[in-house]
Amino acid sequence: MNTVWQFATSPTIRFGRGCLGGLTHCLTQRQIRRPIVVSDPVVLSIPAVESVIRSLAQIVDSKQIFAGGQAEPTVATAEAAIAAAKAVDADAVIGIGGGSNIDVAKIVAVILHHGGSADNYFGFDRIPGPVAPIIAVPTTAGTGSEVSHSAVLTDQQARVKVSTLSPFLRPCLALVDPSLTDSCPPQVTAHSGIDALVHAIEALTNRSFESMETDSKAYEGSYGLTSLLAMESINLIHKFLIRAFEQGNDQRARDGMSYAALLAGMAFSNSGVGLVHALEYPIGALTHCSHGEGNGLLLPYVMEFNKPMCAGTLRSIASIFLSKPPEICSSEDAIEAVFKLQKKLGIRTRLRELGLAADQLASVAEKAIAIERLMMVTARRPTLDDLHSILQSAY
Incomplete structure (x- = not known):
């Protein structure tokens, strides 16, 4: 009989209305200088998100925003986000949106640090070590991806969803601002x-x-x-x-x-x-x-x-x-x-x-x-x- 259990979650969770406004400070604390934002046009149009993106203007330009996120993201979506992150030599990934955008952000963080392609890491415990810093900003109340150790994509060729699971996939910071769900x-x-x-x-x-x-x-x-x-x-x-x-x-x-x-x-x-x-x-x-x-x-x-x-x-x-x-x-x-x-x-x-x-x-x-x-x-x-x-x- 197993007698030992363990509990793990994101090491830092900030919760409350307006907490997204502290994102700039959080990036400075972690010495993050070239983050890429993984999101989608609907989320990026939320006033609070627009405001924070503007506040990041000194370290985030338009090339550092991947707006190709989609519901039920595919492997191709992740590959496009990876290419965008590599193009700007990103040192961290900020996933803003539902669980889909955050999951794509996690895969991007893996590839930035370990190389290869998304399918190299499908399954459990196939990531060899820490990944690029992941900051998760959920805009829906449901997936829990902001604190989870998994990412799910759809393999369109096989017509099946594929998961990557690893303790290294937990975001280093979860900013849970309920005001982002108001819309x-x-x-x-x-x-x-x-x-x-x-x-x-x-x-x-x-x-x-x-x-x-x-x-x-x-x-x-x-x-x-x-x-x-x-x-x-x-x-x-x-x-x-x-x-x-x-x-x-x-x-x-x-x-x-x-x-x-x-x-x-x-x-x-x-x-x-x-x-x-x-x-x-x-x-x-x-x-x-x-x-x-x-x-x-x-x-x-x-x-x-x-x-x-x-x-x-x-x-x-x-x-x-x-x-x-x-x-x-x-x-x-x-x-x-x-x-x-x-x-x-x-x-x-x-x-x-x-x-x-x-x-x-x-x-x-x-x-x-x-x-x-x-x-x-x-x-x-x-x-x-x-x-x-x-x-x-x-x-």
């Missing part, structure tokens, strides 16, 4: 918010660290600290997600969701994500749905499958949504609460609605079960037949 449209708020919920629930329900193998694992499994973070994240999401979705100018709700996403990121990047993500990776690559919506759609179906292994935990989740003691809640209550949340947020509930064809389900199952780092940590390890059943239920 998020309802759909982005919904998709990113339910993504945070998936992160928290998977972190909470994954296998315990005691039962995990000690060698070559990407994640620790769940333990007390990650469970505390995940439960508080779920509590905040219950309080604030619908408010932020329905009233985008509700600053307290926006602040609460940014905090919830941060806590969920700290939890899952240690205890792991699981079967929801394993299934979403091939589905997202095939349908080009947003990662958050794909995860949110799959969540209740995976909770149903995991129910025999984590009934008590699901009752605790239900108690948050129902405001009742867990002793009088059931696992089914938690699953039903997620379905109700999907409906309120306009999240699609059937895979066919994403454009996935019935004859693609078998391929999805085969690709999902091959993601060993997720199979080894998920609450209930599935067979290929189990995955077929889950996908049929969700179809």
Whole structure:
């Protein structure tokens, strides 16, 4: 039995409205002189971001801004950003945007320091040492990429999402300024918010660290600290997600969701994500749905499958949504609460609605079960037949 766990996160996290304004000072402290900014046109038009970019004029010119970020970024996107960074001899990378932009920034930081191409580092623990400094500035409340040790790209040729995982990918600084999420449209708020919920629930329900193998694992499994973070994240999401979705100018709700996403990121990047993500990776690559919506759609179906292994935990989740003691809640209550949340947020509930064809389900199952780092940590390890059943239920 494993008796040792460890916890890791970004070494410096600054949280609060207006904290982005301290970016210049943070760069000076770290003696960063030629950063490249990885972002996209929508994010760069946010007034607070525009203001900070202007304040960096002495060290950041137009050539040091890569604005080619996109939702669900491809390997080609990362390669373009890498070329831009090399052209200006960048000494650090600032990722501003959703998790997609931050993930691209992480890959750029790897190549700046170690060379090669993005595909040299796909998988777990393939980065040989520290990378160029990464500063993460999230503008959505969901992915937790600002504190995670992973980056996800889409391989368009293989039509699958590929991950790079390494302790060296955690940003050295996370600037979480909730005001940057104020302009998020309802759909982005919904998709990113339910993504945070998936992160928290998977972190909470994954296998315990005691039962995990000690060698070559990407994640620790769940333990007390990650469970505390995940439960508080779920509590905040219950309080604030619908408010932020329905009233985008509700600053307290926006602040609460940014905090919830941060806590969920700290939890899952240690205890792991699981079967929801394993299934979403091939589905997202095939349908080009947003990662958050794909995860949110799959969540209740995976909770149903995991129910025999984590009934008590699901009752605790239900108690948050129902405001009742867990002793009088059931696992089914938690699953039903997620379905109700999907409906309120306009999240699609059937895979066919994403454009996935019935004859693609078998391929999805085969690709999902091959993601060993997720199979080894998920609450209930599935067979290929189990995955077929889950996908049929969700179809």
